[in-house]
Amino acid sequence: MFFRRSASADELSDEVARLLASDRFAKSSVLSNLLTFLHERSIAAPGEVTTEYLIAQDLLDRGADFDPKVDPIVRVRIRRLREALEAYYADHPGPVRVTIPPRSYDLKLKIEEKRHSDPRTLAAIGGSLLAALATIAIGIAAYSYFLRPIKDGYPVIKIFSVQNLTGDESLDIFQFGLQRQLGSDLQKFGKFRVLIMSDNSLDLDADYTLRSNLLALGDELDLSIRLETASDETLVYGDRFRGPVFGQDYYETIRAISRTITGQIAGQGGPMMRQEDAEDTQGELTQASLLPRIGVGRDVFRCIVLKDRFFDDYDPEAFRRAYRCFEQVLPNIGDDPIALTSWGTLIFHAVPEFNLMRTEALSPDMLWREDTVADAARSIAERFPHSPDAFLLLGSVQNARGQLQEAEISLRQAVELNPGNSTGHAVLSYLYLSQEKFASSIASAEVAIRLSADPQSFIHLPIVISALVLGDDDRAIKAGKAYVAKRTGNGATAIRLIVARLENDRAEIARLTPIVQEMDAPMELYALFLRGEQTREAIREALPEADLGEPPTDP
Known part of the structure; x- marks a missing residue:
């Protein structure tokens, strides 16, 4: 029944x-x-x-x-x-x-x-349930609880209830609302184990502590946040949020603030990943050092950190370290969606046909076939339909293969499942660039930037190209400078020349033009996203030296 x-x-x-x-x-x-x-x-x-x-x-x-x-x-x-x-x-x-x-x-x-209809069964269940509820009530009063479990070995974040310093006791409800929203949104990243503290005086083991103070809440909100290492209280992230309450809707305000905080803390290249990078990679991280120190789960997380480091500048050596790290732990990640999608994202960049990095600098055993990666991405999404990273990987692969409608569905699903993830918005901006939806491409990229404590360089490229097509020179110049600040190679040099021409910097134009003229295909790494004629015409006008060749063919 x-x-x-x-x-x-x-x-x-x-x-x-x-x-x-x-x-x-x-x-x-x-x-x-x-x-x-x-x-x-x-x-x-x-x-x-x-x-x-x-x-x-x-x-x-x-x-x-x-x-x-x-x-x-x-x-x-x-x-x-x-x-x-x-x-x-x-x-x-x-x-x-x-x-x-x-x-x-x-x-x-x-x-x-x-619905169980046997009264004896109901009585037995009722007695057990009452006992369980009593135990849980005691546990919550005295201790705390994890949100849905993440694999052992991932960092633990202890989230304390918000301290209401406004003097208005009616705002105490905000304390626990924001605490739980932060926990829920952090959990969506899948990289951290979130511990919700019901009693701020308790001393439970964790890697990080997240504390916040509510200073004002009326027409305006004033909130301070501190993320520290639990061992020595080293500040990892701190910020103060001041601004209007959205139409007096406190719930929407909580959600918006939580998305920003968790996106900046936990996103790719964010302060938590930087902190783990600093702690785990003092000097060269060798294969021999990967397994024995902390345990398999922690080593998987270290591989994820190395994968994120690769996306700083797409350096083949950084790719090699991340790849070799994952090779060591692959037998242990079959039921771990964030590890599988991280591995999938890494090998996605090792498909020569996609031309997302200098694959010629990789050893042959690191190169992957397009259809193999596509099958893996679909399999991961089907197995883990709750994982935003699974749909992010699937949409990225679909976009690279020219399956633009399917990619849009997957990427919008990824953003919906975790709207605080800057990478989801950034990859969606690349899709919109492929579709020549230039205003949407800029808007998505700018959301990604707002959600990033330290925006990675690749986020800025769709703004450069889209603004160039739309004739928004100031925006193209600003984004171009942000893009090349952390990038090297032919593509970055070509973007530098575009920026110099937009600024009419004659000395820089004179210096860069012969360099770009000597390149075989300076825009080669961007070819996947330069599909439309409007886009290609704008590039030809800004960079006549660039041989764009034929646009990528859709399947």
Whole structure:
């Protein structure tokens, strides 16, 4: 016997992620786009009714004169989506399913759970449950609790409740709301074990402590944050957030602040990864040093740190160290989504056809085939539909292969699952550049920059190219300088020359022009994203020396 319970937005998102990752939906952009649209609508406007006109105009680009009596396209697509959902659940039966009720265009999530009817069973369960609840209550009062478990060996962050220093006791609810939101958002990165402290006086083992003070909350918010090492209280990250409360919506304010804080702390190249880099890599990190010191789990995390270090400047030697590190631990990461996606992201860059780095500098055993990496990315996303990094990897591979519609679905799913991850927004900006959606490319890249404590150089490139196409010279110059500040090689030199020409820096133009003229293909590393004619024409005009060759062919 079953009963239904109400479903949360997160549960609906999780189930939609599973659907989008399935073969049935991955192979149909029409079904995926409609499902994604209805899901995003349910998140953005909960409780509002989705109409046939809304779908026609906002998703299908029908005009104001749309007449459903003449054009039945919405009803046809909704019917096909219902049929696809029924077929999926026929193959994947279970208590959770997404439905579209009759005479409705809104997604609903049904969750059925077994109800036990034997009173003796109920009594036994009731007694056990009361005992368990009593134990849990005592435990929470005296100790603390982990959010959903992450593999052993990953750093532990102890999050204390916010100290309300406003003098207004009615704001105490904000203390625990922000604490839990920070914990939830940090957990989405998958790289850290998050320990929520219900009693700030307790002394439990951790690698880091995160403390915050609420200084004011009214029309304006004033909040200070400190992340320190637990062993010696070394400051890793500190900031103070001042600004207006969003329309007096404290919950949205908490979410926005938490996304910024966790994105800056835990994102690729952020202060926590830099701290771990400094602690684990004093000097050369040799293969012999990888395994014995702290244990397998910690060594996996060290490999992830080395992978992040590679993305600083795409140095082949940094790639080699990360690659050899992962080779040592591969037998131990089969059930670890963040480790698998990190490994997948690394080998994705070792596909010569994608031309994402100087693969000629790698040894032959480090090179990977395009179809092998694509199969691995899809397999990881299907196995871990809750992992934003899995969809980030899948979307990156799809973008590199020219599967732009599929890539957009995957990357938007990655951003939705972890909106605080700057890398998700950055990779989405590259996709928009490939699609020649220049304003969207700039907007996504700028979100990535705001979410980064120290933005990695690759985030700036889509702004350089998109602003160049749009004739926004000031923005292109600023982004170009940020990009080349940490980059070397032919591509960086070509961008330097573009910036010099935009600034009319004659001395720099004279110095760089002959250097770029001697290069065979100065923009070669960017070719995957220079697909559209508008983009290529802007590059030819700014850099006539660049032989762009033929645009990448779509599959």
